[in-house]
């Protein structure tokens with residue numbers, strides 16, 4: 362990227378609409394805007410009604426130009442926004458004359474990239490921005506708007522301050538003889554690290570559990586073959602979407618459908634029954650099932666209470682126990698038949714929080730009602746107030762690494778290995794700061810900005 366370029370793009374979606382915006386940023390933005398409108402000046406932040414002309418002096422459109430003088434603009438460079446008539450043609454013609462006058466077509470995300478490079482926004486705000494553009498729910502949009510205002514940035518700043526203070530203490534202590542270090546300083550540092558560690562853990566767990574709000578909810582229906590997974594899906598949808606049969610291994614591929622629970626969209630994935638099999642196609646389906654579990658924030662595990670709990674069920678339970686920080690529903694199906702076991706028998710084996718329910722898909726309406734009540738209850742748990750929410754996998758990973766570094770720091774602090782302690786604290790600081798001002802910027806740069814839409 363050449364930062365001396367003046368870039369231009371249409372920053373509104375192409376299509377029928379009342380207005381469109383052509384946005385220009387860079388040293389020549391003002392000059393180009395003046396040339397194509399035949400004006401002599403634009404007052405910063407004033408809306409000026411004028412016309413755009415092509416090089417044959419033909420009027421292309423009547424527009425409103427707003428000039429944002431640097432550094433008071435989105436990119437901190439000179440920015441001119443030209444509001445023209447919507448539709449496909451006007452904005453394209455204006456874009457074309459800007460290009461003819463020396464502007465360069467912006468790459469996707471290039472406006473935001475400049476805003477970041479010029480210190481106008483931090484990484485957490487960029488993340489919020491790209492997610493707001495893609496967000497599909499009001500709830501997500503509101504949370505992201507708070508991040509855009511820099512809420513997560515403040516949280517990171519405070520943490521960095523606290524950890525830098527700990528680091529400073531540690532550096533001073535390195536110069537002391539071990540026996541000369543005041544006991545109160547040691548206990549003070551210890552409690553500081555514990556406090557920060559607990560804070561990070563709670564933010565991590567809280568956020569992990571709520572990723573569905575931002576990324577959309579995904580619910581996998583899992584269980585061994587023939588427990589009634591596909592029948593549960595059909596009951597929830599109240600029509601026969603999936604083929605069900607007494608033959609084990611009927612569902613070989615994953616089947617996906619959306620349902621709406623009080624305004625929240627949940628994507629339901631009916632999976633192939635998980636078991637050991639020689640059948641190649643079934644086995645591919647099972648791998649897909651397991652992958653879908655890892656990508657889901659809600660897991661609906663189905664057991665057949667009319668047959669005794671066997672090894673295949675135990676496999677499912679083992680898998681469930683690895684799924685921390687997710688919403689889990691344990692469903693005992695076929696409750697119309699005499700039970701071989703009860704919820705409490707499974708309760709003893711499950712190590713993660715869950716909601717338990719007994720159903721029979723033979724009465725689909727009743728079954729659907731009961732399950733939907735549970736879904737609503739789970740979604741209600743997702744309500745968030747002023748808590749900090751990490752909204753991307755990158756942020757979650759950064760905090761997870763920081764927690765790990767702090768655990769290591771705590772360990773070595775017990776033996777007063779201060780140099781190692783300082784090293785681990787520095788690691789934690791680096792990881793936390795990556796959320797706002799990444800250390801290894803170049804690695805993530807193209808990936809992050811490439812996901813942006815043009816004109817942002």
Ligand SMILES: Nc1nc2c(ncn2[C@@H]2O[C@H](COP(=O)(O)OP(=O)(O)O)[C@@H](O)[C@H]2O)c(=O)[nH]1
Nearest residue numbers: 587588589590591592605606607695721722723
């Ligand atoms: N009695 C009874 N049979 C059921 C119930 N749910 C499913 N079945 C039967 O169990 C068999 C397997 O169901 P299916 O939904 O294909 O199971 P999947 O392999 O887990 O998807 C079918 O014959 C269903 O009719 C139920 O609640 N009660």
Ligand SMILES: [Mg+2]
Nearest residue numbers: 590591611612
């Ligand atoms: Mg099935």
